[in-house]
Amino acid sequence: MITLTDVTRRFGSGSGQRVAVDRLSMTIAPGEVLGLLGPNGAGKTTTISMIVGLLRPSDGRITINVPGVAGELDPFDASAKSHLGIATQSVSLYDELSGKENLRLFGSLFSLSRSTLAARVEECLRLVGLTDRADDRVAAYSGGMKRRLNVAAALVHDPAIVLLDEPTAGVDPHSRHALFEIVRHLKSQGKTVIYSTHYMEEAQQLCDRVAIIDHGKLLALGPVDDLIRKHGGSSIVRIQRVNADAPDVTVTDDPLEALRRALSESERANVKSAAVQSPDLQAVFLTLTGRELRD
Ligand SMILES: Nc1ncnc2c1ncn2[C@@H]1O[C@H](COP(=O)(O)OP(=O)(O)O)[C@@H](O)[C@H]1O
Ligand SMILES: [Mg+2]
Structure with missing residues (x-):
């Protein structure tokens, strides 16, 4: 559906040049939910901006195939826009307009009939749980409500491909849960x-x-399970030392040895707690980068 081939994006020039995305290649299949996981500055937003045609790659190529549309589209083709919906990382809404007016405005950028637009606006408001706040000004919304409306704005024109850039950054648990449900709903619709x-x-x-x-x-x-199997090691040992802010995390195939070392006669007094856990994505990241991915 979407293919990135050796996509590179540089910013700046000379000694100030920075490579934000570095020969990125991958294929995204129709109907899948693909996660882009990485710390701040990893290049997630730059990648998404290139896929939706907001930013041109410095090198490499991105192509988009949409079911029912012949040929490959370039993200910069005008005809690609109607198949792509993006909720940007920084919420882009009109504070002075109501939720409904915002969605109407975003929807009006696409050639929908008046009745289709009205129906889509209602449906998207319902999907993000804002029907009963639809006529309130966005300025009066909570952060989580704005996030949800920002996602709804990406969906009004019913695109086949939806890009959500850190949609849960800084939202309350209720809105976070709602956003999860929205993603699951989109998947069930084949998006x-x-x-x-x-x-x-x-x-x-x-x-x-x-x-x-x-x-x-x-x-x-890859799928999470595969990544964990391949890069996660067999166990994670987490040692919290008395004077440390964060625990020491080790990915190891021999957790007992790691515990034995941490709890040896000379070290024991410094240890506040020790735990062995099964590997997760955090262990994968640690193995691949030597660093922890923290919030
Ligand atoms: N418009 C820009 N001009 C200069 N540098 C940029 C610009 N946009 C992003 N960068 C840099 O590119 C890198 C990747 O940024 P970004 O794609 O925003 O990462 P992420 O979304 O994963 O946090 C960072 O080092 C960032 O500072
Ligand atoms: Mg970002």
Whole structure:
């Protein structure tokens, strides 16, 4: 459905040049929820911006295939726009307009009939749980409500491909849960979803496959279970030392040895707690980068 081939994006020039996305290649299948997982600055937003045609790659190529549309589309083709819906990382809504007026405005950018637009606006408001606040000004919405409306604005024209750039950043648990349900609903409708996050648990819970990105490079791509099997090691040992802010995390095939070392006669007094856990995406990231992915 979407193919990235050696996509690179550089910003700036000379010694100030920065490679935000570095020879990224991957294929996103129709109907899948693909997670882009990486820390701040990994290149998630830059990648998404290139897929939706907001930013041109410096090198490489992106093609989009939409069911029922002959040939490959370039994200910059005008005809690609109606198949792509994006909820940007920074909420882009009109504060002075109501929720409903915002959706009407975003929907009016596409050539929908008046009745289709009205029906889509209602449906999207319902999907994000804002029907009873539809006529309130967005300025009066909570952060989580704005996030949900921002996602609804990406869906009004019923695109086949939906890109959500850190949709849960800083939202309350209720809105976070609602956003999860929205992604599941989109998947059940056969939409292709690209979901960027720096939260492991979200990628783990929501995504069919996860692309782990760091410094603009794709480090690993696959279903969560495969990534864990391949890169997660057999156990994680977490040692919290008395004077440390964060625990020491080790990915190991020999958790007993790691515990024995941590709890040896000379070390024991410094240890507040020790735990052995089964591997998760965090262990995968640690193995691949040598660093922890923290919030
Ligand atoms: N318009 C820009 N000009 C210069 N540098 C940029 C620009 N946009 C992003 N970058 C840089 O590119 C890198 C990747 O950024 P971004 O794609 O926003 O990462 P993420 O979304 O994963 O946090 C960062 O180092 C960022 O500072
Ligand atoms: Mg970003």
